[in-house]
Amino acid sequence: MLIKAFHKANKPILGICAGVQIINVCFGGSLHQDIKNHTSKEEITIHSINIEKDSFLEKIYSKNKIEVNSFHHQAINKVAENFKIVATSEDGIVEAIEYKNIVGVQWHPEKSKDMKFFEKYIKMYIK
Numbered sequence: 001m002l003i004k005a006f007h008k009a010n011k012p013i014l015g016i017c018a019g020v021q022i023i024n025v026c027f028g029g030s031l032h033q034d035i036k037n038h039t040s041k042e043e044i045t046i047h048s049i050n051i052e053k054d055s056f057l058e059k060i061y062s063k064n065k066i067e068v069n070s071f072h073h074q075a076i077n078k079v080a081e082n083f084k085i086v087a088t089s090e091d092g093i094v095e096a097i098e099y100k101n102i103v104g105v106q107w108h109p110e111k112s113k114d115m116k117f118f119e120k121y122i123k124m125y126i127k
Contacts, residue, residue, distance in 0.1 A: 006101075012125035013102045017071060020097060020104030027080035027099075035075050035093060045070040049095045049107075055086035056103050057096055060120040068095065068107035075106060101125065 003026045006013050015023040021031055051057045051064045058064065076094035079085055087096035087105070095106045103125070109117040 010101050012121075014121060014125075015102070015104035016110070017106060017108055018074075020106055021074055021076065023102060023104050024076050024080050024083070024097065027083065029076060029080035029083070030078040032075050032077045032093075034073055044111075047089055049087045049089050051096075052084070052086045055084075055096075056098050056121075056124065057087055057105075059124070060117055068105075068109075069112055070107060071111075 003013060003023060013023065015021075025031065046067050046069055048065055049068050051061065051066065053064065057066075070089075076097065079094060079097060080099075083097045083099040083102075085094050085096070086098050087094075089095050093106070097104045103121065
């Protein structure tokens with residue numbers, strides 16, 4: 001209810017990892033319950049993602065491919081209505097979605113100390 005209330009009030013919402021999954025399900029999407037090769041108990045998993053043109057992520061990074069960390073075994077399956085997929089991994093996993101005041105990413109920018117991500121998010125969405 002809180003996510004929907006924030007969305008209705010046009011408040012910015014940022015979902016990270018399980019957060020993007022919860023947002024997607026909240027708006028009617030579904031999840032893959034167990035994906036392979038996106039997590040490891042022995043080391044941090046890093047992989048490339050492809051970023052869509054004119055997305056929030058392209059505005060942050062000014063490129064269409066970056067490396068991100070991965071700590072998840074679940075991921076978006078069916079994307080919720082109205083949401084746009086703005087990044088995918090090489091194996092087709094949805095890595096980021098956006099819709100109006102909502103941005104969701106599957107990786108953890110805070111774990112890689114990606115301050116550019118948070119600085120740009122604040123400048124673009126927090127007024």
